[in-house]
Amino acid sequence: MKFEGVTVKELLRLPILKDAKVIGGEQGLDRIVRFTDIMEVPDIKGWLREGELILTTGYSIRHNPALLEDVVEHLAQVNGAALAIKPERFLSKIPQEVIDKSNLYHIPIIQIPPGIPYIDITYTIMEQILDRQAALLRRSEEIYKALTNLVLSNSGIQVMADNVAELVQCPIWVISSAGDVLVSSPADIPYVSTIKTRHWEVTVDKQFVGKLIVGKEQLDEFEQVCIEQARLVFSLELMRRKIAFDTEVRLRGSFLEELLLGLPLSRQEVEDKGSKLGLLPGWIWEVGMVEGDSSHFEEQSPFLSELNALIQRESEHRRIRVRSHVLRQGDRLILLLATGPLTDPIKKGSVGRDDVKEWPHILSSFLAGWSGIRVGFGSKCSLWEVHRSYIEARKAIFIGTHLDRYKAVFTFNDVEMFQLLLDASEQVPFDALIERKIGKLCLYDKQNGTDLVSTLYYYLATGGSLMETANLLYVHRNSVKYRLDRIKEISDADLENPLNRFVYYLCAAFYLLKKED
Missing domain, CATH: 1.10.10.2840 (PucR C-terminal helix-turn-helix domain)
Structure with a gap:
């Protein structure tokens, strides 16, 4: 959390500064004061800080008051706060050139009554700054605890978003790294990138996963505290989701391995496990086997990323959202793809929608942009028949690549006759x-x-x-x-x-x- 500080205008309301006068740079009274220091030497270049309020009697420049112009310039360069002077003792008056420069750079020059000790001024100012900082830290902790409790109680990301939107009094969105809206408040409000917004990155395991976007450009200190804590808590929520997703993918992969190996699982076991892992038994499935350069199958490779995105996009075109699965098996990929709902427990029908394309056709179009990749498809089957489709996919790619070395996608239906020919050759x-x-x-x-x-x-x-x-x-x-x-x-x-x-x-x-x- 970056503490902003207190404005010059707010400090001038303090009782100890009630008789102080602003003699230049009034347009800069909203500048933020984070520190205060005393100028003892004329050369201050290099040690001024952003948000600094300089106190001086002008003793070190009493013989050349024009040096105050340099002080104003240096404050402007570092985005300093203001210059406070007690001029009566060593400076008869502030040169008009200095005042003009303060007006130019919007650096307030404050004339302090001579009877106020520096220690009283610095103590009062720093007390005000520290009190404000402590209050914000307490509020920050309260917000963090409240939002964290929502995560721990599994209240859901929508409840979190609604709480944050209420705190900052504006719409918010959490956008994934792919540009999809993960959540918004109010719910389902579309995000338009052209509207005036601010955004913060959300990371999980030091990896960029999305953005927290707020629907206004200017936020006060309290709102910035809210957003900073919200960003951290959204990271926790997305990490929790990632862990749950990775666990489910691992379990689904183990289950898929069991199906591919043809382990003796009963139909009831397959249906029960499949339902829990999002692999619907009431759907038609088919297995695809992808072979090619193993570098294409590495995690985060462009080919694998685009393939996963394609499968997810096409899966969403089916009647209901259903999970297909991509499994790496050595130097190849195994695809378990959903085709459509079973129309009959024995006889499998089509998806029932004219706009849904067959997976081999979808992969053929996709692979046109990639060289050296081949895919074999087994015939469509029920979930408990995946082993058969897997064997057929392997035969399809083996036979197909021998017969047509230029083709990329093969189906078992295309090569079934040749498989029978190979089988018969053992006897004939x-x-x-x-x-x-x-x-x-x-x-x-x-x-x-x-x-x-x-x-x-x-x-x-x-x-x-x-x-x-x-x-x-x-x-x-x-x-x-x-x-x-x-x-x-x-x-x-x-x-x-x-x-x-x-x-x-x-x-x-x-x-x-x-x-x-």
């Missing part, structure tokens, strides 16, 4: 078929470092479109045409027959899936 000897159909292409790629098998796969996957294949491979259309001629020449492939195209498509896909195993 596909290798002989692949060798017969595209064996020569595979050997040619290995010996020459070409991508003929990949080109064949993309060409068949796009329905035989040269342009789409060229776009997917980032090559010219003529390059695709040349590669197809080489493919037909090397493998003697008949790509005009629909059945042959299907067989070659499966063989190329299977080879790409198994190539790096």
Whole structure:
């Protein structure tokens, strides 16, 4: 708390100064006095302080009264309070130039009657200052105790805001570091940054978390005391919230780990724990797996911050506010995302709102601004089926990246057929078929470092479109045409027959899936 002090005008009302006269600088009577000192030497530059009242008889400058101009200038430079002079003994009069300068800088010059001892003046002034300071300290402690009790009794941040607004007699807002209004008083009053306000930073663990904003520009000492204590107490409240949030996130993360590992939890256990942690069992869920450069997944990284903000923003578009969750698992992220309420205990329906987009579509748009990030999505499921969706998400990203190295988002629905193909390969000897159909292409790629098998796969996957294949491979259309001629020449492939195209498509896909195993 910064103590302001007492104004010059207030000191002049004291009985000991009732006969003092202001002979210059009257416009500065509202200057604040925090200290008082006596001038014994003419050179006072360097030891004057802000808010200082200088007392002098003028003895040290009796031979050159014009030096008082320098004193006034030095007081103005340090934002001093006033100059009090007893001129009768050593100074016949105050030079008009000094008075003019005091009027220019609004530094009051006070003429003190000769019969008043310095000690009486300084003692009375400092007593007044200390009494005011003590009163403010007592009031500050009372306010702090009252507001702290609201925190300890868990009265809520709105009650705290209402109490502070009543003390300072104006609206207040607490704004998060992201610019969101955490609380306002009166409640729900919008904050407009263009209105005349003052603000103070609110920190938690030495980190900036928001601002306390007051809806007026000028505050008196009492109001400043209120705001300073309110800032500290809001920090306590936000810290309490942060601890509760971090604890809940940790518990939710542990619960999510249990679901992902497929631990033998009953449906009732999953529903009970999920409800307590904000993971609603009555909603459809889906798991996303994010892979890429691990630096993107560090806490406070731009990617992770933007991803969390996106998930929070999109989650709020659902019918009710529901908590999705982001969990770091080694060098990847696991997303547990809410899609919408279950329309049927067995058959899952859509969200029921046309303006709510699917998560894979949302992530595809988001990842357009980031390179080297891939996401696999499992199918939609109930909360107690999360383990299955997690396994599917892992398969989606594994199969998808093998089949299309340029794509960023894969769903299990897109690759399910290929998973069945991989599963069947353990029982069915596909290798002989692949060798017969595209064996020569595979050997040619290995010996020459070409991508003929990949080109064949993309060409068949796009329905035989040269342009789409060229776009997917980032090559010219003529390059695709040349590669197809080489493919037909090397493998003697008949790509005009629909059945042959299907067989070659499966063989190329299977080879790409198994190539790096």
